[in-house]
Amino acid sequence: MSDILTVPVGLGDRSYDVLVGAGALDSALNRLPALFPRRRAIIVTDKHVADHHLGTVSEKLAGAGLVPHPVIVEPGETAKSWDGLRHVVDALLDLNIERSECVIALGGGVVGDLTGFAASITKRGVGFIQIPTTLLAQVDSSVGGKTGINTDHGKNFAGTFHQPKLVIADMDLLTTLPRREQLAGYAEIVKAALIGDAPLFDALEADGADVMEGEALSRAVAAAVAFKARIVAEDEREAGVRALLNLGHTFGHAFEAEAPKNAIRHGEAVAAGLGLAFAYSAHRGICPKADADRVAKHLETVGLPHGATSLAWTDWDASRLIARMRDDKKNQDGRITLILARGIGDAYIDRDTDETDLTRFLETQL
Incomplete structure (x- = not known):
């Protein structure tokens, strides 16, 4: 297991860490029991991610003394809808989730946005943890607390700011991701450099196409997350x-x-x-x-x-x-x-x- 990079997001009493690297989930297991006082882990994910990762993630959580309770949603943007939101909220209420508990978002940006929104409005707010399974979600939507769904008026037109308790950006979860999806996520890393980190762009430029591999990618993800964390800490909303x-x-x-x-x-x-x-x-x-x-x-x-x-x-x-x-x-x-x-x-x-x-x-x- 490579070294895990920890990026803090400083928001006072709502501060949290982003753990980045191969094996980040394993390194986070000792933190999780404190976030699940009833020793159950409600996991919102979609059908595609469930096929690839739900079994492995559930086993790891069980090894930390937690009982997994999966909530499956439809894959794709169609899940980010009023119907999708109702489905997740009803599932949380059926499980009688308490405000002291957390719900896990296991998936890409759609699952993270939907789960975060549902967590923010269920019983006026329960905690949630992001375990992003796409590079795009690792460097963008999983950090910063923007949640939401799409409406007839546009993308993400209904939502809230609701910060996660922890983000686990485990590079091992990207192994099943098609190359096209990985590249789509890399765009957000470049964006961070172009906004306000010229030395990062120089480093990305020097790595060229190799930046998408191994430790170089982990470093790039951590750098982009650190940049976004600084922006979020300065201007959360x-x-x-x-x-x-x-x-x-x-x-x-x-x-x-x-x-x-x-x-x-x-x-x-x-x-x-x-x-x-x-x-x-x-x-x-x-x-x-x-x-x-x-x-x-x-x-x-x-x-x-x-x-x-x-x-x-x-x-x-x-x-x-x-x-x-x-x-x-x-x-x-x-x-x-x-x-x-x-x-x-x-x-x-x-x-x-x-x-x-x-x-x-x-x-x-x-």
Whole structure:
């Protein structure tokens, strides 16, 4: 077992650790009994993750003196719905969960978001633990306490801020993950570096495609989590600087909304959005073109999209993408808010986007 990296998320009496590395779950077992006073571990997971990991995780929990109680949800974004939320909340209530207990989210971002939301509203709040099984969830959604479901009005439009008690990012749980899903998660690591950690980007760039392997990946995950932890500690509820974590997401969410279901992955859309955010920053004369070119080259080197035309779906329309961007939750006073960059490691919030200029720019990129 490799050394486990511990990243603290400092939020006063709601602080918690993120354990990163191969074998992180084994290293966490001695912590768990204190979080389960009734010695039962309610585990929310989906059918796909259950097939791969539920048996092993349940055995480890049983070895720590806990009795597993699985709650199975449907795989995919359809679970992040009012019906999916009702299913999980009813399951917790059927088990008569107490406020002193925790529920485990075992899965990717969908399971984590859904379970966290259910935990936050059941009996006005029970604890939960994140055991993310995708790289994307390890570096992004499992840390920071943003929970939620999708509604007819948009992605994650109903939710709460509810911090986990512990996050266990065990790299051994990624072994069954397809390469495409691993790459989609890596986009969030690059995003952290581009927002405010230029030395991290230099290191990722130096590793090239090898960054996706072994200890290099564990170090990259821990560095990205540490960066996000600093942002969350400063701005837990996204009133200011935390909005920087949406670098690439305004473009990315528009791509996701416009593409056919399952045509592109969230991380792929974010990667393309990162490339466009830097390209648009260079277009406006804010960012050196050389930095935008470095970003595009690194994304291409590791096998990620770096713009609209390198996504698996390419039938885009600039005006429709702009319409999607107008619905973004970060917008204020009817104006599109973008996260742009003055250079690598120097992102900022831009609330003065000229829609006409942005539309023209997008037309050149499609």
